[in-house]
Amino acid sequence: MSTPLLRVEHLTMRFGGLVAINDLTFTADTNAITALIGPNGAGKTTVFNCITGFYKPTQGRLALLHGDANAWHDLDLITARGARRHKRQAGVLFLLERMPDFLVAQQARVARTFQNIRLFPGLTVLENLLVAQHNTLNVASGYAALGVLGLGRYARAERAAIEKACGWLEATGLIDRADDPAGELPYGAQRRLEIARAMCTDPVLLCLDEPAAGLNPREKMELNELILALRDQHATSVLLIEHDMSVVMEISDHVIVLDYGTKIADGAPEAVRSDPKVIAAYLGVAEQEVERVQAEVAR
Amino acid sequence: MAAAAGVKVSSVVKDAAFAALLSFGLFLPLIGFDTVTNIRNELVLETRFKLLAIVIALVTAGSLVNSLAIAPWRARRALRGRKPASNLAGAVTRWFAPFAFGFVLIYPALVLGLGGIQGATKWIDNFGIQILIYVMLGFGLNIVVGLAGLLDLGYVAFYAVGAYSYALLAKTFGLSFFALLPLAGILAAFWGILLGFPVLRLRGDYLAIVTLAFGEIVRLILINWVPLTNGYAGISGVPRPTFFGIPFNASDEGFAAVFGLPFLPLYRTLFLYYLILVLVVLTAFVTTRLRRLPMGRAWEALREDEIACRSLGINTTTTKLTAFATGALFGGFAGSFFAARQGFISPESFTFMESATILAIVVLGGMGSQIGVAIAAVIMVGGTEILRDLDFLKSIFGQGFDPTQYRMLLFGSAMVLIMVWKPRGLVATREPSAFLKERKAIGRDLVKEGHG
Numbered sequence: 001m002s003t004p005l006l007r008v009e010h011l012t013m014r015f016g017g018l019v020a021i022n023d024l025t026f027t028a029d030t031n032a033i034t035a036l037i038g039p040n041g042a043g044k045t046t047v048f049n050c051i052t053g054f055y056k057p058t059q060g061r062l063a064l065l066h067g068d069a070n071a072w073h074d075l076d077l078i079t080a081r082g083a084r085r086h087k088r089q090a091g092v093l094f095l096l097e098r099m100p101d102f103l104v105a106q107q108a109r110v111a112r113t114f115q116n117i118r119l120f121p122g123l124t125v126l127e128n129l130l131v132a133q134h135n136t137l138n139v140a141s142g143y144a145a146l147g148v149l150g151l152g153r154y155a156r157a158e159r160a161a162i163e164k165a166c167g168w169l170e171a172t173g174l175i176d177r178a179d180d181p182a183g184e185l186p187y188g189a190q191r192r193l194e195i196a197r198a199m200c201t202d203p204v205l206l207c208l209d210e211p212a213a214g215l216n217p218r219e220k221m222e223l224n225e226l227i228l229a230l231r232d233q234h235a236t237s238v239l240l241i242e243h244d245m246s247v248v249m250e251i252s253d254h255v256i257v258l259d260y261g262t263k264i265a266d267g268a269p270e271a272v273r274s275d276p277k278v279i280a281a282y283l284g285v286a287e288q289e290v291e292r293v294q295a296e297v298a299r
Numbered sequence: 300m301a302a303a304a305g306v307k308v309s310s311v312v313k314d315a316a317f318a319a320l321l322s323f324g325l326f327l328p329l330i331g332f333d334t335v336t337n338i339r340n341e342l343v344l345e346t347r348f349k350l351l352a353i354v355i356a357l358v359t360a361g362s363l364v365n366s367l368a369i370a371p372w373r374a375r376r377a378l379r380g381r382k383p384a385s386n387l388a389g390a391v392t393r394w395f396a397p398f399a400f401g402f403v404l405i406y407p408a409l410v411l412g413l414g415g416i417q418g419a420t421k422w423i424d425n426f427g428i429q430i431l432i433y434v435m436l437g438f439g440l441n442i443v444v445g446l447a448g449l450l451d452l453g454y455v456a457f458y459a460v461g462a463y464s465y466a467l468l469a470k471t472f473g474l475s476f477f478a479l480l481p482l483a484g485i486l487a488a489f490w491g492i493l494l495g496f497p498v499l500r501l502r503g504d505y506l507a508i509v510t511l512a513f514g515e516i517v518r519l520i521l522i523n524w525v526p527l528t529n530g531y532a533g534i535s536g537v538p539r540p541t542f543f544g545i546p547f548n549a550s551d552e553g554f555a556a557v558f559g560l561p562f563l564p565l566y567r568t569l570f571l572y573y574l575i576l577v578l579v580v581l582t583a584f585v586t587t588r589l590r591r592l593p594m595g596r597a598w599e600a601l602r603e604d605e606i607a608c609r610s611l612g613i614n615t616t617t618t619k620l621t622a623f624a625t626g627a628l629f630g631g632f633a634g635s636f637f638a639a640r641q642g643f644i645s646p647e648s649f650t651f652m653e654s655a656t657i658l659a660i661v662v663l664g665g666m667g668s669q670i671g672v673a674i675a676a677v678i679m680v681g682g683t684e685i686l687r688d689l690d691f692l693k694s695i696f697g698q699g700f701d702p703t704q705y706r707m708l709l710f711g712s713a714m715v716l717i718m719v720w721k722p723r724g725l726v727a728t729r730e731p732s733a734f735l736k737e738r739k740a741i742g743r744d745l746v747k748e749g750h751g
Contacts, residue, residue: 052610106612118610120603122746123596124731124739130593131600132611137593144594144621148585154592162733178735183745201611 002029003069005237006051006205011060013046013261020046022261024060028205028254033231033238035248035269038258039281044241045115047258048207051239052112053101060097064108066204067091106135111203113194115210115241121183125174125193128182129165130158132200137161168196172226188219195226205237206230212244220244224251249273257281311366318362322355330354396670403431403576407569416565423568425684428640431575432633433680437660437672438582439629444658445667446595447622448602448749450507453494453514454657457487457627459521459649461634463528466537466644476540476639480632487631488624490517495623499616514654521646533645540639542570571640578636582629583669589625591732598622599667599732602749656680663717665724666748674725678717683710 004027013021021043028034036044049055051062063075071091078086084098085107094108104110120128130137140157141147147154169175172192177185182193191211198206208227212220228251230236242248248255248269255272257265259281265272272278331351337343410422436458443451464483468474474482498509521528528534539547547554547567555562589595597618600608608615638644660679664671686706721727728740 054606054609101609102612102614105610106614112610114607114610118604118607120600120607122603122729122741123599124734124741126733126735127596127599127731130733131596131608131613134593134597134600134611134613138597141592141594144589144592147592147594148588150588158733162735166735179731179737179739181741181745197611 002032003065004028004072005030005032005065006239007061007063007072007075008047008051009061009063011047011050011062012058013043013050013055014058020261021050021057021258024258024261024263026256026263026266028237028239030065030237031231031235032253033227033240033251035240035242035252035255036258037242037248037255038264041260042258043261044258045209046261048112048209048239048241051096051104052110052207053096053099053104057097062096064094064096064110064205065091066094066109105201105203109202109204110207111198111201111205112207113191113198113209113211115213117187117190117194119182119190119194119197122181124179125169125182125185126162126165126178128193128197129168129200130161132197133161133164165196165200168199171229172196173222188215191215191219191223192226199230199234199236203236205239207239207241209241210243211240212242212247220247223247227251311363314366315359315362319355319359322358323351326351326354399670399673400580407572416563420565420568423572426681427572428568428575429684430676430680431572431579432637432640433657433660433676434673435575435579435582435633435636436630436657437664437676438579438586438669439626439633440657440661441626441664441667441669441672442586442589442598442629443622443626444661444749445672446590446602447598447619448747449619449622450503450510450749451623451626452507452511452651452654452658453517454510454626454630455649455651455653456494456514456517457491457630458634458637458653459517459646460487460490460627461631462638462644462648463521463534463634464631465635465638466534467527469538469639470534470536473538475544476538476635477543480635483635484628484631487634488628491623491625491627491630492620494627495620499619511651511654514649514651518646518649521649528646531645531647533643533647535643537638537642537644539567539642540571540574571636575636575640578632582632586669594618594621596732603747659714663714663724665721665726665728665743667729667746668724668726671724671726678713682713686710 006028008027009025011021011024012019024043024047026034036047038044046055050057050060061079063072065071068090071086071088071093074086074088075093078093079095084095086093094104096104096108096110099108105112120131123131137154137157138144140152141154142152146152166175166178169178172195174185174189174193174196177189182190185193191214195206195208195211211227212223215223224247227238227240230238240248240252252269255265255267255269256263257272257275257278259277264277264281265275267275330347333345333347334342335345406427407419407423410427411419413419414422436454439457440451440454443449443454461483464486465476465479468479468482469476494510494513498506501509522530524530541547542554545554545557546552547564547570549562550556553562554560554566560566586595590599597608597613598621600611600613601615601618601622605615608618637648641648656679660675661672663679664673664675683706686709717725723743727743729743729746730740731738
């Protein structure tokens, strides 16, 4: 029995007259890989931007849990109370739609990558990973006040941070490029570095926005292994936007399909693959032709 | 001819003819004609076609040299590819900073030995102290513009806040320089945060315009708040710094008498020189340390990509405010030193030209590089000072030549040439703040300039 980690309820996002997401409800489970798929313009990245606090949703509730599932019982209570964070012995609940973007990353521990890679190109690979550990290091340096004087435990904290960064560089095969500027890496390596950087924030939920875009088949296989390792070895849940079905169907535990901002399917990969509505959305056929297309696909 | 191989004669001739035509059009009204007042006080037109011909011939020759010699040489060099940094260049960059610091340390002794007491005072004051003030201002602005990538055109406001804080508090309450120095810095930092809040959401050009306006507002307040600041007339009689309580004057309690030396104005100048040197070193030390701390790394990350920063849990609001405050703090230190050194301040010293000069120092030096900023300050401030003594040019151009008229022209051309030669500043690499195996300098073409 899996526990939900993230609950998206009745999420609606309007930009002026355009409804980008329309009453979307789904859950992402702890220690699972949840894929969000759909044709271009379906609103997948908008969902990500709402979850990570970059957009304030027009309506809806986005709740995230740290710890025991019993804490979910308090959800309606804290929603009514207007709190954005609720701590009990069982666990901590966060209402993400009430938090600014940097607190979603810092406190709720939701990390993300971007569809168009957003590294710090002029910083080295190692520095990119150290910036990701900003908050722990900043506390260790006494918010720079002690660090400037060379006091406190900053030196030790920085060594630990470099060690952790090295661990992720090993995992992503970038250790030999640690001292090179991030902007000089090849495209596939930049994608992996962005994942390593997000993982350096110790997330409970990692949101990957099209991680396989622009990768060759071999790199895609390595990416699959990496994402599975995040789930199995690092106890990180993954929310994934991806167009590449070889990635989605291979590794996902749960697939949600969006079309024009509305959820049209939700379930295990095999079930979604054969859903006539999904096929219609992707292939753009009329309702009455769905069965014929489905038969063709099955063959 | 091997060298001329691959150079088309027709295009060379075409280029030269075009240059000649262009210079003819440009210089005919500028050089070809001259208005002279004759004996009866009438303005008459004279022609100087011989001089015009010489100038056009020079331009044409320059065009020929460029297309026959320089352009092929550059093409060959580009073919060979960029040379890896040689050992010599590496050694120069490694040893330059300690060497320069040693030179600055013994500079007063050097000029004393060369110029005697009279000459040395001028060289220490006009060059040494003046340049070091701008080095310090450059370091301060470098934090805001070079590291955090926030274009600030009103930096002089913090310099002014520091100067007026010292002048007013010292005159009113009689507090000493060393008590007021931190206070002036803190007040300037407070104004930095005050500026930071309204501009948090602004980026690029918009940020530049608002900071420019902020600088002007501060100057206009200084002009118009007459009861406090005495307006245009400024504040005179600002207490000079003392040698930890011992004043530099000819009295019996003065510095010279206490130490049993003959009275000389030189002692004060020397003291001020080493005082500003200590402040500069402090600024450099703190900035270098900050770059290796999370705060400094967050500044640089902010310059590279603000949205990525927020996705990593970095509070960009406090990051921007700390950058503004830290930059302003050093501006305030420099301002209070300036007031103490001059003994007189007025709004005249805090015009937009000052902001522009400091920004030019930062850009010319290579944004983010401290050594670059220091060299640029020497060139910018020392250069303008040296160009005041241009009498040697009379021996080249004849007695009728007035060199002071050409000071800014020469200076402007030098700036343009440097920016053509080194478009990303004098030090065009970025030093990483942490490394695993090897510290590799990062080319400026990868480093962003910031946009907010």
